[in-house]
Amino acid sequence: MPQVDRRKYPRERTELNVEFTLEGEVHRTKAVSLGAGGLFLETTEDIPPGNRIPVRFRAAKHLPFIETQARVRHRLTGKGVGIELTEIKPEDRQRILRLVLHHVEEKRQHPRKPFITQVEYGGGTFLGSSKDISAGGMFIETKENLAEGSEIRLRFHLDDGGPIVIVTAQVRFILQNWGVGVRFLDLSPADANRIHQIEG
Numbered sequence: 001m002p003q004v005d006r007r008k009y010p011r012e013r014t015e016l017n018v019e020f021t022l023e024g025e026v027h028r029t030k031a032v033s034l035g036a037g038g039l040f041l042e043t044t045e046d047i048p049p050g051n052r053i054p055v056r057f058r059a060a061k062h063l064p065f066i067e068t069q070a071r072v073r074h075r076l077t078g079k080g081v082g083i084e085l086t087e088i089k090p091e092d093r094q095r096i097l098r099l100v101l102h103h104v105e106e107k108r109q110h111p112r113k114p115f116i117t118q119v120e121y122g123g124g125t126f127l128g129s130s131k132d133i134s135a136g137g138m139f140i141e142t143k144e145n146l147a148e149g150s151e152i153r154l155r156f157h158l159d160d161g162g163p164i165v166i167v168t169a170q171v172r173f174i175l176q177n178w179g180v181g182v183r184f185l186d187l188s189p190a191d192a193n194r195i196h197q198i199e200g
Contacts, residue, residue, distance in 0.1 A: 008172040010100050010181065011035035018057040020070070022047060032080070034059060036088075036096040036173070038073065042080040047072050055083065059096050066092045097175050101132070101139065117156035121146060128179065130156075135192040137169060137183040146171050146180050154182075158194055165191045 014034040018041055020027050033040035039057070047053065051072045058065045070083040085093070114131040117140060128142035138154075146152065150171050157164055169182035187195075 009036040012100050012103050016057050018055055020053045020055045022053055031057065035100060036093045038082060038084045040080055040082045047075065047081050049074055059099050063095055094176055115156060115159060117154050120153040121150065133195060135195045139179055139181050141179040143177060148174055158198060160194055160198060162194055
């Protein structure tokens, strides 16, 4: 199974109950970070990176339990381990993505107004909307069929009176029937600074 790049998915701080099995023994602990690519588990167990462990958790009370295999990616002595969800069902990954993006939007101190971005890609051009942007990338609401890993060209205004932003981006993840998360590849330092100003 191909490795999952956990960094491509948005993450949030959390406090989830998680069960994992190590050498036939079930351990119960907390996850303090949640993302569609993995979790960070609080544990004093000495689990070397590379070890595979079954995990079971529920990302929210209204969602079903997720049972999947995970691989330990890194260990912080005395704190816990970062795990990659290696065999998670696509529908479970989608549920986590939707949950995290919803919570990120709810927690913003300064709600952002939606803005329109023009997207150019191999299949043509379309307009998408976004209210989630950082100097690293953005989430574009669209039902267009874009491929994960593909590169697209974006053009958008920041409503700050400055020039239009033109940037190449890579599609990092897809949220079915909602949109895509993209990472900027060649954002200029000046435009990055403008985005920092509106992040609040």
